[in-house]
Amino acid sequence: MSVLPQHLLNGLAVGSLYALLAIGLSLTYGVLRIINIAHGGVYMIGGMLALTLLAVMRLPPLIAVTLTILACAGLGVVFERFAYRPLRGANVIVTLISSLGLLLAMENLARVIWGPLPQPFPQFLPLHIYRAGPVVVTNLQVLVIALTLVLMAGLQWVLRKTTLGLATLAAVQNARGARLLGINIDVLAMAIFAVGSGLAGLAGVLEGLYLTSVDPSMGQMFGLKAFAAVVIGGMGSVAGTFLGAYLIGLLEALVAAYVSAGLRDVITFALLVLTLMVRPSGLLGRRVDRA
Amino acid sequence: MRNWRGPRLMLAAVAAASVTLLVSATGPMALGQVPDVRVGVFGPLTGPAAADGNGCLWGAQLAVEQTNAKGGIDGRKISVASADDQAIPAEGITAVQRLLTRDRATSLISCSYSGATRSAAPFAQSAKAPMVVSYAVHPEITRAGNYIWRVFSVGAIQGNAMAVMAREDGKGTRAAILWVKNDYGESIGTAAAARFAQLGGQVVFNEPFQIGDKDFTTMATKARAANPDVIMIAGYYAEAGLLVPQLRRLGLNAPIYASDGMSAPKFIELAGQTAEGMVVSASTDLNSPLFKAFAREFQARHRYIPDSVASHGHDAMLVLIEAMRRGGTTPEGILKGLGMIDKFTGVNGTIAFTPAREVITEQSFWKISGGQFVQYKLLPYDKVK
Amino acid sequence: MTALLDLMFGPYALTLLILVSVNTTLAASLNLITGYAGQVSIGHAAFYAIGAYAAGLLFKTFGWGFWLTLPSAALMSFAAGLVIGAPSLRVEHDFLAIVTLGLGLVVQGLALNLEFTGGPYGIAGVPRISAFGREFGLWGYAATGVALAAVTLLVVYRITRARPGTALMAVREDPLAAEVIGINTSRYKILAFATGALFAGAAGSLYAHYATFVGHDSFGLGTSIAIMSMVVVGGLGRLWGPVVGAVLLTLIPELIRFTAAYRMFLYGLLLVVTMRYMPQGLLGALAQRKPR
Numbered sequence: 001m002s003v004l005p006q007h008l009l010n011g012l013a014v015g016s017l018y019a020l021l022a023i024g025l026s027l028t029y030g031v032l033r034i035i036n037i038a039h040g041g042v043y044m045i046g047g048m049l050a051l052t053l054l055a056v057m058r059l060p061p062l063i064a065v066t067l068t069i070l071a072c073a074g075l076g077v078v079f080e081r082f083a084y085r086p087l088r089g090a091n092v093i094v095t096l097i098s099s100l101g102l103l104l105a106m107e108n109l110a111r112v113i114w115g116p117l118p119q120p121f122p123q124f125l126p127l128h129i130y131r132a133g134p135v136v137v138t139n140l141q142v143l144v145i146a147l148t149l150v151l152m153a154g155l156q157w158v159l160r161k162t163t164l165g166l167a168t169l170a171a172v173q174n175a176r177g178a179r180l181l182g183i184n185i186d187v188l189a190m191a192i193f194a195v196g197s198g199l200a201g202l203a204g205v206l207e208g209l210y211l212t213s214v215d216p217s218m219g220q221m222f223g224l225k226a227f228a229a230v231v232i233g234g235m236g237s238v239a240g241t242f243l244g245a246y247l248i249g250l251l252e253a254l255v256a257a258y259v260s261a262g263l264r265d266v267i268t269f270a271l272l273v274l275t276l277m278v279r280p281s282g283l284l285g286r287r288v289d290r291a
Numbered sequence: 292m293r294n295w296r297g298p299r300l301m302l303a304a305v306a307a308a309s310v311t312l313l314v315s316a317t318g319p320m321a322l323g324q325v326p327d328v329r330v331g332v333f334g335p336l337t338g339p340a341a342a343d344g345n346g347c348l349w350g351a352q353l354a355v356e357q358t359n360a361k362g363g364i365d366g367r368k369i370s371v372a373s374a375d376d377q378a379i380p381a382e383g384i385t386a387v388q389r390l391l392t393r394d395r396a397t398s399l400i401s402c403s404y405s406g407a408t409r410s411a412a413p414f415a416q417s418a419k420a421p422m423v424v425s426y427a428v429h430p431e432i433t434r435a436g437n438y439i440w441r442v443f444s445v446g447a448i449q450g451n452a453m454a455v456m457a458r459e460d461g462k463g464t465r466a467a468i469l470w471v472k473n474d475y476g477e478s479i480g481t482a483a484a485a486r487f488a489q490l491g492g493q494v495v496f497n498e499p500f501q502i503g504d505k506d507f508t509t510m511a512t513k514a515r516a517a518n519p520d521v522i523m524i525a526g527y528y529a530e531a532g533l534l535v536p537q538l539r540r541l542g543l544n545a546p547i548y549a550s551d552g553m554s555a556p557k558f559i560e561l562a563g564q565t566a567e568g569m570v571v572s573a574s575t576d577l578n579s580p581l582f583k584a585f586a587r588e589f590q591a592r593h594r595y596i597p598d599s600v601a602s603h604g605h606d607a608m609l610v611l612i613e614a615m616r617r618g619g620t621t622p623e624g625i626l627k628g629l630g631m632i633d634k635f636t637g638v639n640g641t642i643a644f645t646p647a648r649e650v651i652t653e654q655s656f657w658k659i660s661g662g663q664f665v666q667y668k669l670l671p672y673d674k675v676k
Numbered sequence: 677m678t679a680l681l682d683l684m685f686g687p688y689a690l691t692l693l694i695l696v697s698v699n700t701t702l703a704a705s706l707n708l709i710t711g712y713a714g715q716v717s718i719g720h721a722a723f724y725a726i727g728a729y730a731a732g733l734l735f736k737t738f739g740w741g742f743w744l745t746l747p748s749a750a751l752m753s754f755a756a757g758l759v760i761g762a763p764s765l766r767v768e769h770d771f772l773a774i775v776t777l778g779l780g781l782v783v784q785g786l787a788l789n790l791e792f793t794g795g796p797y798g799i800a801g802v803p804r805i806s807a808f809g810r811e812f813g814l815w816g817y818a819a820t821g822v823a824l825a826a827v828t829l830l831v832v833y834r835i836t837r838a839r840p841g842t843a844l845m846a847v848r849e850d851p852l853a854a855e856v857i858g859i860n861t862s863r864y865k866i867l868a869f870a871t872g873a874l875f876a877g878a879a880g881s882l883y884a885h886y887a888t889f890v891g892h893d894s895f896g897l898g899t900s901i902a903i904m905s906m907v908v909v910g911g912l913g914r915l916w917g918p919v920v921g922a923v924l925l926t927l928i929p930e931l932i933r934f935t936a937a938y939r940m941f942l943y944g945l946l947l948v949v950t951m952r953y954m955p956q957g958l959l960g961a962l963a964q965r966k967p968r
Contacts, residue, residue, distance in 0.1 A: 003516050006541075010508035035770055086952055092770045093716055094955045097908045100901050101947025108337070108941035116341045118529045120561050129540060136541050211505045213533055213561050217339045221503055224777070224897075231774050256509040262472045262499045266785030269778040273763065276775050280767045337939050375939075380887055380894050385691045385930075388814075392688040406894070410887040413804075417813075418687070431800040431889065472788060473796045 005135045007257045008250065013141045013210065015249020016148035019242055020203035021226035022233075023155065024076075024196020026241040029230065030172035031185075031192055034084055035092070037099040040223015041106035042079075042197045046072045046204025047121070047214035048114050054122040061124040065205055069198045076197025077190050085189065103220065110216035118215035121208030140210045147206070151199070152242055159238065164191055221265075228272045234282030243283060327370040328363075328620045330355070330611060331390025332604075333383065333411065334402030334425075336375035347402035347425050347604030348373055349593055353585070354608035364615050372396055376407045383407030387414050398422070398625050400607045402600075405429035405474050412439050421614070421625045423607040426600050429474045433648045438622075440629055440648040442606045442637070446478025446525075449550055449572055452654040452675040453479070453523050454486035456570060457548045460656075460668065463487075463521025467496035467514045467545070469534065471526035471552075479525035479550050487523075495519050504530055507537045515543045527552035532561025539565040546570070555598035559662055569659045570667060574639045575602055576655050577666040585638040606637035690814040694886065696926045697821030698879050703906040703918030704828045705875035710904070711913035712836055713868035714848030715764045716773040719780025720903045722760065723873040725787060725895035727753045727880025732799035732890040733792070742805040742885045746878055753877020754870045761869025765862050780900050787892040798891030802884050817886055824882060825919075828875045833915055835871070844868055848913075909950050911957030920958055 021043055028036045046068050053064035083102060087095050128139040159165035167188055171178040179185055207222075208214045225248060233244025248268060255267045275282065332351050334344030348371075355369045363369055372394035374386035383403060390396040399415050399422040401408040408427035412435035415422040424432055424441040433439045457463045466487050470480030476499065484494045496517040500510060511534075514522070522538070522545050524531055531553050538547075547569045554573035559566050575582050585605060589597040597605075611625065613635055618628025635642045643651040654675050658667040706720045730752040731745035740748070763775045787793045794800075805812040805820065812820070835841045846854040847861045855861050884890050902925065910921025928946070932939055954961040 003512050006512045007509055010506070010512065013508075014506050029770075033770065035773065083948055083952065087955060090955045091912070092773065093710065093904070093908055093912065094951050096716075096718070096770075096773060097905055098948050098951035100905070101944045101951065104944030105941050105948065106944075108938075108944060111337070111339075111341060112937045112941065116339055117557055118532065118561060120532075120563065127540075131542075138540065207505070211533055212536055212563075213505070215529065217503065218505070220897075224781075227774070228778070231771070253509045257513055260498065260789075261504070261510050262501060262789050263785070265501065266782050266789065269781045269785070272778040273775050273782065276767050276771055276778075277763055280771060337937055341937070377940075380889075380891060381695060381883070384887065385688070385695065388687040388691040392686045406891055409800075409889055409891070413888050429797065431797070434800075477796045 003134065003257070007253045009135060009137065009141065011250035011253030012246065013144050013249070014252065015246035016144045017203050017207055017210070017222075018226045018229050018249055019148050019152065019245035020199050020206070021223065022229045022241045022245045023152070023238065024193075024200050025223075025227055026230045026233075026235065026238065027168065027172075027192045027196050029235045030237075031168060031175065032084070032088070032189055033092070033175075034095050035099065035227070036084075036196075037096065037223060037227070038079060038102035038106065039196070039200055040219035040221075040226070041103040042072050042075055042219075043200040043204045043207075043223065044110060044214075044216060044219030045075060045106060046201030047208045047218060048110055048119075048204075048216065049201070050205045050208060051114070051119055051121055051214055054124065055119075065202070068205055069201045072201025072204075073194040073198035076193035076200075079197075080189050080193040084193075085186070103223070107216050107219065114216060116216060118213045121212055121214050123209065123212065125209060144206050144210050151202075152238075155195075156238060164188070168192065225268065228268060231282055232272055232275045234284040237282070237284045240282055240284030327368050328615065329370050329372055329394060329396045330398050330400060330608070331372050331374065331387070331394055331396030331420075332400045332402050333374045333376050333386040333390060333407070335378040335404065335407075336373065338377040340378040340404060343404075343426075343600045344375070344378070344402050346593075346598060346601040347607075350589065350597060350601035350604030350606075351400055351402065351425075351608040353589055353592070354605050354612065357588075358612050364612065364620060367620065369612065369615075376403055376411075378404045378407050380406040380410040383409075383411035384414055387411040387418075387420075391415075391418055391420055396420070397620065397622050398611055400604070400611065401425055401427055402604050402607075403427060405432065408432050409435075412436075415439065419622050421611070421622055421629060423611050423629075425603040425607040428478060430478065437648070438626060440610070440644060442610055442639075442642060442650050443603050444574060444650060444652065444654065446475060447482040448654065448672075448675055450479040450482025450484075450525065451486045452656075452670050453525075453548050453550065453572055454483045454490060454492075455670060455675060456572075456656060456668065457483075457521045457523055457546075458487060458490040458492050460570065461521045461546045461548060463492060463519075463546070465493050465495045465517075465519045466521050466523055467517060467519035468494060468498075468523045469496075469510065469514065469526070470499050470524070471530060472499040472501050475527075475550075475552070476525045480523075483523050483525065492521075500526070500530060500534070502527075502530065505533055507534045508541065510534075511538045511541045511543060514538065515541055519543075520545050522547045523549070524553070525550040528555050528558035528561060532558050535562045535569070536565040548572070551599045554657060554664065555600075556596050556664075557598070559659060559664075566659045567662075571657050571659065571664070573599060573655050573657050573664070574652060575599065576640055576653075576669060577657060577664060579638070579640065581636065582638045602638050606639050606642065609637050610635065610642060687814050690818045692927065692930060693818045694814070694821045696922055697818070697825040698883055698886075699903070699906060699922035699926050700825040700919050701821075701828045701879040701882075702876055702903045703910070703922045704825065704832055705872040705879070706903050707907050707913070707918045708832050708835065708844075708875075709868050709872040711907060711917065712832075712841065712848065713844045713865060715761075715865055715868060716769060717776040717869075717872075718773050718897075718900050718904055719760070719776035719778070719783070720872070720876055721895040721897070721899035722776075722780045722783035723753045723757060723876035724880045724883070724899065724903075725783055725892075726756045726873075727877030728884040728890045728895070729787060729793055729799070729880075730877065731881035731884040732794075732802050735802050735884075736799055741803060742881065743807070745885070746881045749881035749884075750874045750878040753880065754874040756877075757870030757873025758866060760873070761866040764865045764869060777897070777900070780897060784892055784895050784897075787895070793892075794890075796892070798889055799884075800889045802888050802890065804888060805885050817882075821882060824875075824878060828878075829915065829919070831871075831875070836915070845913075905947055907957075909947070909957055911959030911963075914957070914959045914963075917957055917959050924958075
């Protein structure tokens with residue numbers, strides 16, 4: 001009985017969650033050169049907020065999820081406007097510390113509001129388990145993977161076919177040039193933060209559904225892993241980010257399966273370091289210019 | 292580079308800090324009345340581990356409240372000073388010094404994890420302040436010296452007990468052991484594996500997971516492939532509350548024996564239906580009237596059923612109070628009193644101490660049935676040591 | 677009055693002084709790497725960890741005390757700095773930040789998972805410092821800590837005032853131009869990493885003999901972030917910046933204990949606000965206000 005297909009499927013499901021989170025990181029880095037560590041915090045807020053809307057306010061799932069996505073998008077815009085915009089052009093470290101401060105503040109405020117304990121997440125989709133030979137597939141795994149693929153395809157379409165998308169791609173290529181072309185970086189930054197943070201909020205909800213619980217500490221490591229995905233794939237490249245996310249998801253599953261779950265994070269981050277040593281701009285990235 | 296302002300600003304900062312420290316250091320000093328007997332409690336009151344630190348502190352405070360209501364010790368009230376260490380080792384030292392110096396505590400209770408308790412213990416020892424450890428399990432802690440005592444069974448005892456249960460109660464022959472990668476998980480897991488093999492069973496899967504892990508599907512897949520007929524888990528509810536559903540979801544239906552990290556209602560809340568039928572190690576006998584009374588009072592104040600951390604914070608304080616009754620309220624008296632404790636009845640059962648100042652107590656097991664913990668078995672200390 | 681003095685210089689204040697001096701050493705050594713040489717590192721806790729584990733293991737293997745483990749741990753950390761600094765030749769700026777972050781997590785993960793580091797149990801029973809047959813009390817530790825911080829600052833000062841320092845800053849400001857005028861940039865980048873690592877390792881050794889055990893949980897990402905925050909809040913590339921940062925960021929959490937559950941929330945907010953209004957750090961902001 002081979003269990004390899006099962007490990008691969010598990011890896012794909014987690015990789016999908018990384019991908020949803022990584023997209024926002026990739027775009028903010030690509031256009032604004034911000035290492036937005038606080039992104040993991042927005043993802044956590046998404047999970048916790050959805051919990052309140054569903055379990056306490058008892059809103060219908062569709063409305064609760066929509067509200068969560070909107071709220072997270074709003075949070076991203078607020079961060080952009082008040083924490084990041086004033087720092088544009090400052091030393092990388094300054095933005096990084098600010099971002100870490102935001103993450104710390106969010107985590108600890110969440111501990112005050114929701115308590116530090118993990119909470120069971122309302123399972124508004126009844127669980128179905130399908131067996132195909134030795135492989136067990138749940139409808140949640142299918143949902144997570146399918147939804148991510150659809151959203152990624154949609155995002156690619158937006159980036160290639162709409163004015164805003166093309167402006168984004170132009171800014172990723174050359175921020176100064178884009179500004180010369182009359183692209184308003186402020187508007188673009190807000191749009192990118194809104195979309196990225198909204199997707200992070202959705203990822204928080206999906207994590208709650210798929211892994212059955214949410215807690216205030218869930219964002220930090222998850223955010224770092226998503227960031228590792230972005231770096232491995234190539235900063236600012238949507239396809240690369242996507243590739244990086246699934247690579248990390250699969251790698252984690254395989255390391256846990258065939259080496260040791262204890263060494264999983266060590267190996268993931270060692271791979272990150274090695275990738276950057278061999279290909280400093282990631283697998284699909286180009287050398288970025290420093291505007 | 293003009294840095295001439297640096298030293299001056301630094302001086303100002305140091306001066307400001309010293310003044311503030313001085314002001315805060317003079318703290319609550321009541322003059323001219325019978326001083327309270329002050330016990331210092333440290334633990335993670337903020338941060339990710341805050342629930343455990345606070346629960347334990349509340350358990351300890353309840354014991355003080357009840358003792359004071361009955362007149363305290365020889366007419367002297369007991370008071371509790373608390374300090375947050377966020378479960379960070381270096382903060383543990385600072386917290387203990389703060390309690391001993393600023394708050395003038397004469398004895399200590401650790402409501403913290405192993406890291407902070409371990410770093411604090413040598414300092415309690417050298418300050419000659421008796422310290423009772425509530426729930427930190429690292430074996431080294433009590434080796435700091437004769438002032439350090441522990442009311443919680445070390446991991447090995449619990450691991451032995453789980454193995455005995457898995458073998459005898461669960462009739463298991465092929466065990467899968469899943470443990471959290473820290474001193475708690477490793478000490479329980481290692482002992483459980485050794486004892487299970489010693490009892491004639493075979494360990495077919497033995498692997499750690501990490502604190503903060505949420506996706507256990509890979510581990511579950513691998514464990515399933517080993518085809519165990521009994522499962523032992525050494526971990527905390529935050530991870531195990533997700534691990535158990537994921538094991539069951541993948542079709543692993545062998546009976547589960549779990550460590551006391553899962554003996555909290557929160558675990559049932561997280562694992563839901565999949566927790567049904569699990570047997571969980573817990574040092575408390577649910578049917579004991581003393582525990583029932585404690586749980587009632589605790590729940591009235593804090594609106595949740597006390598978990599193992601809370602009941603051990605309570606027992607740590609009860610033991611300290613008993614020691615004061617027997618030996619007096621000076622640090623030397625408390626130390627002498629601790630040495631005299633034998634067959635003391637706390638809310639977790641009878642308490643005595645080995646010469647190494649480790650607790651001797653029976654091991655209890657609960658079963659999860661109908662979404663509730665019910666008392667299941669009691670193993671005597673001799674069977675699991 | 678004596679009671680007040682006792683409280684002011686008593687054990688609690690002394691433990692805070694010890695923390696401040698260890699943090700100052702760590703921050704000043706990182707300042708050399710990031711502030712002067714411009715090599716962003718958010719994995720500085722790795723060197724701290726290497727120093728602490730080296731001290732613990734040297735004690736365990738050879739029974740060495742602090743006075744022997746201090747120089748050896750510092751040298752081992754220096755060697756590690758040479759290796760870990762290598763990526764700074766390949767990647768720079770934000771990518772280097774990510775690489776060092778990754779390396780920090782790898783070092784901590786190895787400490788938790790390897791056999792010889794004691795795994796999750798760590799290394800126990802590291803002896804306290806003693807000299808002339810007497811074990812150090814808190815006064816002794818505080819004096820040692822302050823001395824270590826002072827030596828670190830002095831060395832950073834000497835380096836930045838001498839030729840290596842000017843070379844370092846040239847590498848930071850314009851690596852290409854530095855290369856053109858004949859500075860071996862690779863050598864200086866690596867040297868900055870290794871020297872910073874040396875002092876972080878020394879701090880690790882002091883910490884090991886202070887806490888009397890070494891465990892992986894003291895050296896996580898949180899520690900690296902805290903060290904970097906101290907440097908940045910004080911003022912990157914300023915001699916006294918790390919001192920101001922270490923004093924403030926060590927004492928502020930102590931002083932706002934009364935805010936209880938909101939303590940770490942406020943700490944995070946403080947970082948955000950400081951970066952927003954004083955991106956050059958406290959000393960940077962002061963220097964700017966002064967008309968030249």
